[in-house]
Amino acid sequence: MTGPVLTPLGGRIGGRVEGIDLGGAVNDATLEWIRNALDERKVLVFPGQKLDAPAFHDFASRLGELQHHVLRKYRHADFPGLSWLTNVAQDGSVDKFGVIRATSWHTDGSYTQEPPMLGILYALEVPSRGGATIFADMCHAHESLDAATRAKLAGLTGLHLHGAGPGGDMYEGSLADDQEEGFRDAVHPAVATHPRTGRKLLYVNATHTRKFAEMETAESVALVKDLMSHATQPDNLYTHDWSVGDLLIWDERSTMHRGAGDYPPTDRRIKLRAIVQTLSA
Template sequence: MTIEVIPTGAALGAEVRGLDLTAPLSPETFDAIQQAWYDHLVLLFRGQRLSDDDLIRFSQHFGTLDIAPASATDMAGAQEKSRPEIWIISNVVENGKPIGALGDKEAEWHTDMSYVEEPPMASVLHSHEIPSRGGDTSFANMYKALEALPADLRREIEGRVCNHDSSTTSVGELRAGAGAVVDVRVAPGAKHPMIRTHPATGGKALYLGRRLNAYVPGLDLAASERLLDALWAHCTKPEFAWTHQWRVGDLLIWDNRAAIHRRDSFNGAERRVMHRTQIKGDRPR
């Protein structure tokens, strides 16, 4: 099967045409998809009408799936409509209960589940329902951000780790069972290198997770805050980014090892329903 890979023209991202992801993928076709993914970090497949079984089967080509992450404290029962491997991202409320996580708020720049010791290497997101406007997802290329990092900042982060707080979601809500962080120096989470090596490509990328409650061990609080503010101001510049405007049936897969992403807020009176899988990764090095 011949596929067509069309780069976005931005710092990352490409559309893949010529595939129905409900059909089996030959080894040769998957190899082409995987290489395009390594090259562009984010791949878009339009017009995909996938069941949850289809989504899981496609995702498993890339590796073993993680279970869905912990959601906010008021999300008890939200995953009842889903499989353990699938995280529903939605603002929809049925019978007084949300059917998914993150609601209609803005999601700040982040890397998925970087607060665990072995974060997922990839996330796959499939759109079921979308609002008429808003809810766009932006991505930033952390290879390019590191390449363009000023030399003084690069020297400051060489060999350093950052603590990735586990207490809050990307929209700033407390996760179930978590307490509010009072002192970021003792926030729960995982410590990862601020520069990581991609295990498949060998490329070096900034690896920051998310800004909220982050801390650089070994620095005093003021120095950590200053350094992190400078890094985030740099890596979220428009020249490193691309924004996707969703359509129903879109599927995106992105590489959490070398890209960060965010989501725009949207009108909560309109429905947005997305199903996500996450593919197991290894410890960042």
């Protein structure tokens, strides 16, 4: 029997995994292999998976405790730990503005005090062209900063509020009344340490980091923008072009991501999502 095979995709992050049927019995050794591969490559692609909602839920739950999506309307009716990422309404109409959602750089849930560990997406329908998801390596983004900026960031605390960062207007609409969190800043050091690998990472994003507590707003916003330019240089990215059946898992702490937002706005795009809050042992 051959084991799983990991093939690097991008220069720094991104790996293609073959040899695991995620809809079948995934044993503990395979789960540990996946966790270690995630530590190494930060974004994993499992092409050609055949999963229904129960099977997807079963697999995602093995990785850890699933978070219920903050917006109730996106939750899967039978599995509140799963949510839809779709531009297709219940009446079958396509939301033409869906194409611009989540196209600014962000880390899911950075506006909560305890952000999730993993994001998982499974593609059910993909646009005829475009619609990629782009990921940035936030460990390397930190390591490659000049020493003066690294020293400055070591003393800064990011204040995160949903969609309140300099790129926040491109995010998924307002939380308005449909949210469970209050409109309070989540507070995160600008430089965090990854709980599994111990690597330092830049925990700042254009969508939700509205300012640094120790700085005036204008100076903060300018710094957030500079950090985004630095972190999103082409050699620090992995761009995933989706095919039906692709399942992606990414490390929410050591990456940020955005939708490329370049698909034909009337094309259907349907994915099923799980957000892993805390990792199982």
